[in-house]
Structures are given as C-alpha cells and as structure tokens.
Amino acid sequence: MAEVLVENITKTFGKMTALDNVSMDFPDGGFFALLGPSGSGKTTLLRTIAGFILADSGHIRIGGTNVETVPVEKRDIGMMFQNYALFPNMTVADNVGFGLRVRKVGAVEEKRRVGEALELVQLSHLGHRKPGELSGGQRQRVALARAFVTNPRVLLLDEPLSALDKALRVDMQIELKRIQREIGITTIFVTHDQDEALTLSDKIGILKDGKMVQSGAPREVYDNPANIFAAEFLGEANVLQGTREGGGLRLADGRMIQLPGSAGGAEAIAIRPENLSISLTEPTEPGIGSLQGEMVQRVFAGAVTTCVVQAAGRRMKSVALDRHLPQVPEGTPVWLTWEVDRLTPIAKG
Ligand code: ATP
Numbered sequence: 001m002a003e004v005l006v007e008n009i010t011k012t013f014g015k016m017t018a019l020d021n022v023s024m025d026f027p028d029g030g031f032f033a034l035l036g037p038s039g040s041g042k043t044t045l046l047r048t049i050a051g052f053i054l055a056d057s058g059h060i061r062i063g064g065t066n067v068e069t070v071p072v073e074k075r076d077i078g079m080m081f082q083n084y085a086l087f088p089n090m091t092v093a094d095n096v097g098f099g100l101r102v103r104k105v106g107a108v109e110e111k112r113r114v115g116e117a118l119e120l121v122q123l124s125h126l127g128h129r130k131p132g133e134l135s136g137g138q139r140q141r142v143a144l145a146r147a148f149v150t151n152p153r154v155l156l157l158d159e160p161l162s163a164l165d166k167a168l169r170v171d172m173q174i175e176l177k178r179i180q181r182e183i184g185i186t187t188i189f190v191t192h193d194q195d196e197a198l199t200l201s202d203k204i205g206i207l208k209d210g211k212m213v214q215s216g217a218p219r220e221v222y223d224n225p226a227n228i229f230a231a232e233f234l235g236e237a238n239v240l241q242g243t244r245e246g247g248g249l250r251l252a253d254g255r256m257i258q259l260p261g262s263a264g265g266a267e268a269i270a271i272r273p274e275n276l277s278i279s280l281t282e283p284t285e286p287g288i289g290s291l292q293g294e295m296v297q298r299v300f301a302g303a304v305t306t307c308v309v310q311a312a313g314r315r316m317k318s319v320a321l322d323r324h325l326p327q328v329p330e331g332t333p334v335w336l337t338w339e340v341d342r343l344t345p346i347a348k349g
Contacts, residue, residue: 002062002186003026003028003061004025004186005026005060005061006059007059009021010022010055010057010058011210019044020209022041022210022211022212024205026186027186029186031177031187031189031201032202033191033201033203033205034046034188035192035197035205036206040209041210041211042190042192043190044210046158046190050072050077050079050156062077062154077152078155078156079155079158080156081158081160082158086139089130090130091130092126092128095146096118096146097111099146113149114149117146117149120183121144122141122175136164137171140161141172144157153186154187156187157189158190160176160189161191173200177200189201194233197234203215203216204217206229208233213226213230221234225237225270225346227348235272237271238273239268239346240269247259249266249269251312253312255312257289258340259340259343260343266347268345268348269346270346271342274319276316276319276337276338277320277324278309278320278337279337280328280332281335282335283335288338289337289338289339290336291336292311292335293309294311294331294332294333295309295333296308296309296310298325298330300322303321304319304321304322305322306318306319
C-alpha cells in the first residue's frame with residue numbers, strides 16, 4: 001500500500017495533448033475515481049501511473065519514490081483493464097495464481113494466497129472451473145482477484161465494470177468497495193459513470209481535454225463545482241449565467257438573481273434540481289430566490305418526480321418527492337424557488 005502522487009504530468013501523442021499539466025494526489029489506502037468524457041485522458045493517466053506510457057514531463061511518485069525510470073513490472077501495481085482477458089484454458093484458481101507463479105512464490109504459498117483471494121471475492125467454490133463456465137460478474141471477480149493476489153501497493157482499474165448490465169454492475173460496485181475496504185489497498189478507478197464515481201470513491205478527479213478540472217471528495221465536488229463543466233458533468237445542475245450587478249446576477253432577459261454572500265465575482269451560478277422547489281405563488285420570504293416560468297413536463301420515476309420548467313430562457317429541473325410537487329397541467333405558470341444560500345457560484349469555464 002502506498003500513496004500515489006501525480007505531479008504536473010504532460011503527455012502528447014503527436015499534436016494531440018492527452019494530458020496537460022495534470023496533478024492529483026491519491027492518499028494511501030483510499031479509493032479514487034478518474035472521471036471524464038470519452039477522450040479526456042483518463043486511461044492515459046492510468047497507464048502513465050502503471051508505467052506503460054512515459055510522460056513528456058512531470059513526476060509520478062509511489063510511496064514517496066519517483067517511479068519514472070522504474071519499469072512496469074517493478075512498480076508493484078495490480079491492474080485490471082476493460083478487456084480483462086482471463087486465460088480460457090486455465091482454471092479459476094490457476095488464473096488467479098498466475099502472478100504468484102511468475103514471482104515464483106512456491107506451490108504452498110500460491111495455494112494459500114489464491115484461497116484467500118477467492119474467499120474475498122466469494123468464489124472459493126468455483127476455483128476448479130474454467131472462465132467459460134462462469135457468469136460475466138464471476139469472471140470479473142476472478143480478474144479482480146488476479147489483480148490483487150500479489151499484494152501490490154496500488155490497484156489500477158480501467159472501467160472494470162463496463163461490460164456488466166446495470167443490476168450486476170450495482171452489485172459489483174458494492175462488492176468492489178467491500179473488497180477494497182478489506183484489503184485497504186490504494187485503488188485508482190477509471191469510469192465515465194458519475195454515479196459509480198460518487199458511490200464508490202473517497203475522492204474524484206474530473207478530467208476534460210487532458211486537464212484536471214477539479215479533484216476532491218465527492219460531496220465537496222458535488223456541492224462546490226469549480227466551473228460549469230464540473231457542475232453539469234457530476235450530477236444534474238441548473239446553470240444560470242449573467243453579469244454582476246452589486247450583490248446580484250443580471251440574467252440575459254433582464255431579471256436579477258440575488259447571490260449568496262460567498263459569490264465573489266462569479267458570473268454564473270449552479271443550483272441542483274433537489275434544491276429547486278416549485279410554487280404556484282411568488283415567494284416573499286427573505287433569503288428565498290425565485291424565477292417565474294412555465295411547467296413543461298412532469299416525469300414520475302417512482303421514488304422521485306422531476307419537473308421541467310421553462311424559465312429564464314432555459315429548461316430548469318426540479319426533483320422532489322411526488323407529493324411535494326404541484327399537480328398542475330403543462331403550460332401552467334409556476335415559480336421556481338430556492339434558498340439563496342443553496343446557490344453555488346461557479347466560474348464560466
Ligand atoms: P475513453 O473514456 O473513451 O476510454 P479516455 O478519457 O480514457 O477515453 P484516453 O484513452 O486517455 O481517453 O485518450 C486521451 C486522448 O489521447 C484521446 O484523444 C485519444 O485519442 C488520444 N490517445 C490515446 N492514446 C493514444 C495513442 N497511443 N496515440 C495517439 N493518440 C492517443
């Protein structure tokens with residue numbers, strides 16, 4: 001186990017800058033998600049940490065040591081990639097034990113450690129099977145056991161759950177988190193699934209066009225997104241832009257929004273759908289902001305309902321328990337209301 005430090009890493013492929021001065025620290029024993037749209041540099045960063053890609057500049061430190069000149073096999077890293085190819089002719093136990101045989105740990109030690117790893121992924125009863133005789137989720141757990149059985153300092157997982165259907169994926173997320181907690185290994189996980197990043201990780205790094213847009217604990221990033229991209233990428237956000245006038249924001253249609261004291265010079269705000277309420281009358285209480293709009297759609301989804309309201313020239317979303325939202329037909333004039341302190345000032349980027 002070890003802390004991983006990525007410092008000012010830049011990597012270009014020809015004219016393409018895949019990583020642009022990226023820094024992030026991954027404290028010892030934590031579970032970290034690298035999140036970002038396709039092509040944002042997630043895999044490149046993971047492969048640079050692993051040692052498959054040599055950065056043009058910057059440093060990677062593992063456990064305090066610079067590893068730039070350390071080859072992949074000496075970095076003591078366990079890996080599981082999207083196409084986690086298992087050896088089809090080997091049993092589950094032999095697949096898991098592969099890295100131990102390469103390290104020549106001896107048959108007795110191999111048996112013991114494979115046994116422990118299979119127990120952790122709850123596959124002790126299937127050690128004798130071949131990969132072709134397993135379900136997708138079971139194969140994934142074999143690949144995971146194979147990645148951590150050598151007791152590496154760091155575990156790198158590149159979209160490890162992407163091949164699974166939604167239900168199995170959610171089960172595996174819970175499993176993965178349990179296993180990571182039990183072995184306490186520093187784990188860096190690439191995903192483009194925001195929910196997965198929010199549920200699993202202690203810290204998230206959001207990449208866009210090779211740049212680290214923001215990193216921090218899920219709640220911190222969710223509650224205080226650095227800019228419009230981070231606000232809209234991690235969860236749903238209603239974003240309003242304007243120009244500053246005193247303590248408020250003047251929207252393009254001339255309406256003023258009162259900003260919280262913490263707004264600084266921000267020219268945009270984000271408000272999460274769960275912080276927007278809908279009222280049939282204009283609120284007058286102090287500390288409550290509002291915008292008049294028109295109900296466009298009401299989408300019932302079991303536990304919660306989403307209302308789409310056209311206001312300030314855009315579609316705003318409000319999410320709440322169904323009974324907390326007015327039952328009005330589409331086209332009805334409504335007020336979107338919020339607590340001013342719930343507005344998050346953000347940068348325009
Ligand atoms: P995805 O979610 O689609 O896997 P990603 O965020 O992991 O994307 P990367 O695979 O890191 O993105 O790629 C970042 C950028 O670098 C992309 O524009 C990609 O085309 C480019 N790139 C990656 N590897 C190479 C390579 N070997 N040669 C040239 N360009 C590359």
